[in-house]
Amino acid sequence: MILGFVVALGLVFPGLARAGEILVYTALEDDEYPGYLELFKKDHPDITVKVVRDSTGIITAKLLAEKDNPQADVVWGTAATSLLVCDQNGMLEGYAPKNLDKVASQFRDTANPPHWVGIKAWETGFCVNTVESEKLKLPVPSSMADLIRPEYKGKIVMPNPASSGTGFLTVSAVLQTMGEEKGWQFLDKLHDNIAQYTHSGSKPCKMAGAGEFPIGISFGYRGIIQKQKGEPVQTVFPTDGCGWDVEANALVKKAAIKPEAKVFLDWALGADVMKMYAKVYPLTAYPTGVAIPEGYPADPFKILVKNDFQWAAKNRDRILEEWTKRYGGKSEAK
Template identity: 55%
Template sequence: MKKLKSALAFSLCAAAAGVQAQTELTVYTALEADDLKRYAQSFNDDHPDIKINWVRDSTGIVTARLLAEKENPRADVVWGLAGTSLLMLKNEGMLAPYAPEGLENLSPKFRDRDEVPSWVGMNAWMAAVCVNTIEAENEGLPLPSSWQDLTKPVYQGHVVMPNPNSSGTGFLDVSAWLQMMGEDEGWAFMDGLHNNISRYTHSGSKPCKMAASGETPIGVSFAFRGARLKDQGAPLELVFPEEGLGWEVEAAGIIKGTSKMDAAQTLVDWAISREAMEMYNEGFAIVAMPGVAKPVKHFPENADELIIDNDFAWAAENREAILSKWQKRYDTKSEAQ
């Protein structure tokens, strides 16, 4: 009995030591909640010695929070935030350069250009227009095929899109329009679109969710959310406007000054692993590792050809000015936060 008690005591001490040895990371993310749950579980299965405290919100809100905490960072890692936001953090000197294991397997488009990158990409999400075919028919609305179509008077009051100040999807749209059309024509287009907007949301997926539920006939959103809702039976048609699609890299980086560097590097290594890429591909047609992605249901087969040649450096450098101008012109239709 004495030996049994001693063995039990040793076992309990070992378990306690194991719990004490677990490293905690604070990770800021804008990943979709349903995907975050899957990714987190898979990482936890591979690395039970690392506990992650997740802080999740929309892209603009996470970015603003990180910048506000510049002098006193609370996060150790950023995982699943827009590449333009990571570029802003890099320019502010907030990221710790790190070349993760498997870096050589990534497409050059999905990494910081420095030899030792400050951020690495995971996947790309691209714009799409979600149209509720039942509501569109009830309202007598033709199916749009272009961005310019959405400025036609017939769509007045029937379009919802994300606010770019809080939504990464909203910002990729605005940035893409300015790059595709030029600044003067881009703002003129947004003036026309604004006439038809009923509401700007603070979530990139919400316009598509609203279209799926019939709250609006048309939601400017992103392809991943539309494809998933359509697969669940929503009466949606996904439109990929012919002028081209804005897109963003979901990226990861380590916050400079973290005291948990080993664990942070382990997470970033995992974030660009083949295992992770295959998980990303369940919802995203384009991933950072060439040769991994398989066709995704309801996505166009030529997704690579539809996305614009996005100048991420320009978007990052001009982000604050673009958002300020957008807010002055259009914020009156934004929903309350």
């Protein structure tokens, strides 16, 4: 897989030196983050931001590989469980960005100053192609439990948790809510119905939207945004609870920390960009007053399972090793 997608934003004024340049790693969606950065560009035209974007697992692996020679200045919108792994390896610098006092406790590190701070959360959602499902006479699944029914055999695609944060939060939720013994038994049965595991959390929804498969296990934002674009996609939030994680920011520990990195982190938790996040992600770090997007339940926090981030981070490597051993044979080629 070609790692990342690099975008440089900034204004260069002839004869004037740039105030600074920072490198930001992110797992935010590739059709999502450019709009946010346009706002940053307006607010801080003298700071150049270079972005490396990829799936959560790939960004996490890149950060860990660069542990002894960190390249990024900031991590933006990447799973809190991944940042906890980085923090356990001593890779993050504590920093209290502006507006930290507004952030809900479950959206931030407990350390003072925090080593990571969330901006929003994302959750498991099924993307169901209503046209294809009707053709195949498939009922729309309403729960995770429904997905192991025999009629769905070969009709479901799902993200690989080793490369996708959406895949990991979904697997982690199964293991936490069912217990590991029953959880792995459930995942065995689900595997029987899976046609393919993808290396992107959004790809199952894109495949469902294109009619390649009737059902894609993905996340809420993806299905809702695709429906807004006219695709025949119904987003289902499982009634037995949604796995979830926090998209969080962090300051990378380096010998020389750039002041522009802290400026970016302050901006990324600001009210203006938080309202932009809330237009498609109602689970924001603090209230914005923005109406909940159509397609989400009235209280989206109520659909989330209880999630122990520390447990998920501590057991991440073990879970992924076991998952890959059991199910990796159905993963798409990298």
